[in-house]
Amino acid sequence: MTRKRRRLYIVLAGMVTLGVATALMLSAFRSDLVFFYGPTALIKDHIPPGRRVRIGGLVAMHSIVRDGDHVTFVVTDKRTSVKVTYHGLLPDLFRQGQGVVVEGALRPDGVFAARQVLAKHDARYMPPDVVAALKKAGEWQPQQVPK
Amino acid sequence: MIPEIGQFALVLAFVITLVQGTLPVIGAARNDAAWMAVARPAALMQLFFVAAAFLALTWSFVVSDFSVLTVAENSSIARPLLYKITGVWGNHEGSMMLWVLILAVYGGAVAIFGGHLPAALRARVLSVQAWIATGFLLFILVASNPFVRIFPAPLNGNGLNPLLQDPGLATHPPALYMGYVGFSMAFSFAIAALIEGRVDPAWARWVRPWVLVAWCFLTLGIALGSHWSYYVLGWGGWWFWDPVENASFMPWLAGTALLHSAIVVERREALKSWTILLAILTFSLSLIGTFLVRSGVLTSVHAFAVDPKQGTFILVLLVIAIGGSLGLYALRAPSLKLGGLFAPISREGSLVLNNLLLVTACGTILLGTLYPLLLASVTGQMVSVGPPYFDAVFVPIMVPLIALMAVGPMLAWKRGDLAGALARLKAAFAAAALIALVTWHYLTNGSWLSVLGMALAAWLIVGSLVELVERLRLFRGSLRQSWARARHLPRSVYGMVVAHAGLGVVVLGIAAALTWHSAVLRDMRPGQSAKVGPYEFTLRGVQEVPGPNYTARQGVFIVTKDGRYVTTMKPEVRHYSIPPMSVSRVALRPSLVADLYAAIGSPDGSGGYAVRLYRKPLISWIWLGALIMVLGGGLSLSDRRLRIGAPARKSAAYPAPSAIAKGA
Numbered sequence: 157m158t159r160k161r162r163r164l165y166i167v168l169a170g171m172v173t174l175g176v177a178t179a180l181m182l183s184a185f186r187s188d189l190v191f192f193y194g195p196t197a198l199i200k201d202h203i204p205p206g207r208r209v210r211i212g213g214l215v216a217m218h219s220i221v222r223d224g225d226h227v228t229f230v231v232t233d234k235r236t237s238v239k240v241t242y243h244g245l246l247p248d249l250f251r252q253g254q255g256v257v258v259e260g261a262l263r264p265d266g267v268f269a270a271r272q273v274l275a276k277h278d279a280r281y282m283p284p285d286v287v288a289a290l291k292k293a294g295e296w297q298p299q300q301v302p303k
Numbered sequence: 304m305i306p307e308i309g310q311f312a313l314v315l316a317f318v319i320t321l322v323q324g325t326l327p328v329i330g331a332a333r334n335d336a337a338w339m340a341v342a343r344p345a346a347l348m349q350l351f352f353v354a355a356a357f358l359a360l361t362w363s364f365v366v367s368d369f370s371v372l373t374v375a376e377n378s379s380i381a382r383p384l385l386y387k388i389t390g391v392w393g394n395h396e397g398s399m400m401l402w403v404l405i406l407a408v409y410g411g412a413v414a415i416f417g418g419h420l421p422a423a424l425r426a427r428v429l430s431v432q433a434w435i436a437t438g439f440l441l442f443i444l445v446a447s448n449p450f451v452r453i454f455p456a457p458l459n460g461n462g463l464n465p466l467l468q469d470p471g472l473a474t475h476p477p478a479l480y481m482g483y484v485g486f487s488m489a490f491s492f493a494i495a496a497l498i499e500g501r502v503d504p505a506w507a508r509w510v511r512p513w514v515l516v517a518w519c520f521l522t523l524g525i526a527l528g529s530h531w532s533y534y535v536l537g538w539g540g541w542w543f544w545d546p547v548e549n550a551s552f553m554p555w556l557a558g559t560a561l562l563h564s565a566i567v568v569e570r571r572e573a574l575k576s577w578t579i580l581l582a583i584l585t586f587s588l589s590l591i592g593t594f595l596v597r598s599g600v601l602t603s604v605h606a607f608a609v610d611p612k613q614g615t616f617i618l619v620l621l622v623i624a625i626g627g628s629l630g631l632y633a634l635r636a637p638s639l640k641l642g643g644l645f646a647p648i649s650r651e652g653s654l655v656l657n658n659l660l661l662v663t664a665c666g667t668i669l670l671g672t673l674y675p676l677l678l679a680s681v682t683g684q685m686v687s688v689g690p691p692y693f694d695a696v697f698v699p700i701m702v703p704l705i706a707l708m709a710v711g712p713m714l715a716w717k718r719g720d721l722a723g724a725l726a727r728l729k730a731a732f733a734a735a736a737l738i739a740l741v742t743w744h745y746l747t748n749g750s751w752l753s754v755l756g757m758a759l760a761a762w763l764i765v766g767s768l769v770e771l772v773e774r775l776r777l778f779r780g781s782l783r784q785s786w787a788r789a790r791h792l793p794r795s796v797y798g799m800v801v802a803h804a805g806l807g808v809v810v811l812g813i814a815a816a817l818t819w820h821s822a823v824l825r826d827m828r829p830g831q832s833a834k835v836g837p838y839e840f841t842l843r844g845v846q847e848v849p850g851p852n853y854t855a856r857q858g859v860f861i862v863t864k865d866g867r868y869v870t871t872m873k874p875e876v877r878h879y880s881i882p883p884m885s886v887s888r889v890a891l892r893p894s895l896v897a898d899l900y901a902a903i904g905s906p907d908g909s910g911g912y913a914v915r916l917y918r919k920p921l922i923s924w925i926w927l928g929a930l931i932m933v934l935g936g937g938l939s940l941s942d943r944r945l946r947i948g949a950p951a952r953k954s955a956a957y958p959a960p961s962a963i964a965k966g967a
Binding site: 158159162165166169170173174176177180181183184185187188189190191192193210222225244245246247250 | 644645647652655656659660663666667670671674684685686687688689691692695696699700824825826904905907908913914915
């Protein structure tokens with residue numbers, strides 16, 4: 157067992173580990189990356205139905221319809237609106253007029269089927285992704301933050 | 304007045320770090336004892352002034368001095384005293400104060416307990432500590448001053464994010480920071496060794512206790528944070544692969560690797576430059592974690608709103624610290640002498656593999672955490688890398704690591720006997736196979752991963768115990784002989800066995816909670832019942848309950864099992880007015896067998912309420928296991944080898960500066 161031999165073994169083991177890790181990461185990246193769109197981009201970029209994405213925007217006023225634990229609402233960036241349907245419990249701070257991020261996929265009929273609804277717990281708080289989506293649509297007005 | 308004293312103390316501390324960062328290290332290079340002797344009193348004075356500033360800030364919070372901007376923005380009069388105090392670090396400015404306070408505590412600890420260190424090494428270590436402190440104190444004074452006044456002072460403050468109004472917050476950030484910042488000691492020792500140009504077993508023995516302390520606190524801090532998200536966020540999850548969780552988990556993985564590679568340096572004088580690199584990387588990851596959490600680039604409950612100037616400042620600090628230390632490493636590492644030889648199958652070999660797997664796992668998490676930031680800044684495309692990625696990548700790397708953890712300690716140094724080690728692990732094989740069969744039989748909603756997880760847990764727990772039995776020669780000699788061996792066995796061996804078994808307990812908890820949990824998510828009206836596993840939850844009613852600075856909507860559940868009363872659970876949603884927020888507070892009945900968990904949500908408008916009810920078997924073993932790991936770390940820390948016997952440094956005199964220059 158020489159020093160060179162030892163280094164060779166360590167380098168080999170390192171390369172095998174790295175190779176396996178890279179393979180794992182690449183395959184995970186291919187299937188598990190979730191892209192984020194605002195409603196406008198979702199329609200404009202022709203996101204195919206069935207692909208898992210996140211959309212963010214405001215919950216449109218008077219759009220929430222509850223039926224037991226089934227609920228539909230509209231996510232809007234004030235330019236484009238997307239109807240969302242969701243089966244399950246909504247976060248406490250889910251309200252009309254508030255920012256929301258929804259994960260799920262478009263159905264062929266253009267309705268967005270949500271698997272998860274993420275709303276932040278702070279009433280003042282707007283997720284940065286939503287801000288970016290609103291800005292992109294030219295509908296962003298900085299909120300008044302009490303100082 | 305008090306805030307001004309705090310401000311003044313901060314400036315004094317900053318000036319002291321300038322002295323502490325220059326004189327001792329120059330003195331060490333010139334072999335000037337008087338200059339080196341500056342380090343200890345300077346470190347203690349730095350600690351004194353930083354502590355004074357911290358107390359001044361705490362005082363401002365306690366008396367609700369709203370003329371201080373930080374207090375006005377993050378506290379309010381009606382808040383209970385405990386949360387006024389924890390509110391000190393529940394905001395950006397205060398948390399940075401806690402950061403430098405802990406940094407100063409570690410520096411002071413070296414000054415007090417470092418009596419056995421050679422004067423030159425101690426001087427250099429304390430100087431490097433002072434460089435870090437200089438950077439962060441400058442940051443606080445320039446970009447994040449907690450003592451800024453406002454005029455006129457408001458009558459009441461904005462209040463703390465109610466999510467943070469929780470006993471968990473009193474302990475989680477300090478423990479986490481004790482861990483994060485504790486790795487600065489390993490960093491300072493590594494930089495001092497690079498400047499000095501020598502790394503030897505004595506160095507490893509000196510640095511190990513600091514790594515152990517930091518590791519224990521970080522383990523504790525992560526466990527507390529995970530438990531906090533379990534019972535506060537109301538979703539019943541305990542780990543979300545949230546970027547902020549990752550930020551604390553990455554230094555933990557690197558620190559665990561460091562803990563193990565330092566053993567190789569201490570025992571076999573091998574892996575020296577790798578260990579130095581790990582020490583630098585671990586602290587760099589702590590800094591990156593601080594940057595990620597405090598710069599506001601992430602969306603998270605931890606990300607306080609901060610202005611971009613602060614983020615840029617931390618980023619510059621980060622680049623200087625990481626770039627500078629890696630540069631120094633590139634310059635000096637080749638001069639470190641290579642250490643002892645070993646065969647691939649040996650204790651050293653297994654520790655190398657441990658390091659490879661831990662660092663790889665850490666790298667995959669780093670990539671997953673930073674990728675959305677990189678992509679957003681390069682292409683503007685927003686993307687989220689969620690739990691599926693981390694599960695898919697992290698688990699396959701951990702499986703061989705855990706399998707190896709039982710085998711490694713059985714191998715001898717230099718050249719091990721794999722067949723012999725495996726033969727001695729028969730009992731662990733048997734336990735793993737048995738558990739796998741039992742799990743398979745009772746599998747309800749898990750997959751083959753559940754079987755694998757349970758088997759690995761049994762393998763690791765029993766394997767660790769076998770190691771202890773082997774060391775004590777239990778069942779092979781007389782009990783008295785074993786007892787004599789037990790008393791003479793180094794504490795670090797007990798520490799290793801306990802910590803490894805603790806991880807086994809964590810894995811067991813994870814696998815069991817994933818495999819056998821039952822969940823009911825639905826709308827319930829008062830009077831209705833739901834079946835969760837063998838338990839029947841009946842919603843008695845929903846009432847309004849006043850709290851000290853909130854009003855709560857409280858659901859009352861009567862829980863029965865086979866018609867017999869078990870417990871009453873009262874989950875709440877608390878509505879705060881300052882700031883206007885709602886926070887759900889779950890009802891939890893923890894036990895070692897299974898946790899019962901109830902959360903109540905918003906009314907559905909027709910008399911019903913959204914509820915979440917869970918039964919999670921063995922989930923508390925996750926945190927129990929983490930505590931066992933911390934206990935193992937503590938046992939190892941109490942090993943007498945770490946306290947005495949360290950002066951066994953080879954008698955070669957310190958190389959003169961000219962010799963270092965030649966060696967480099």
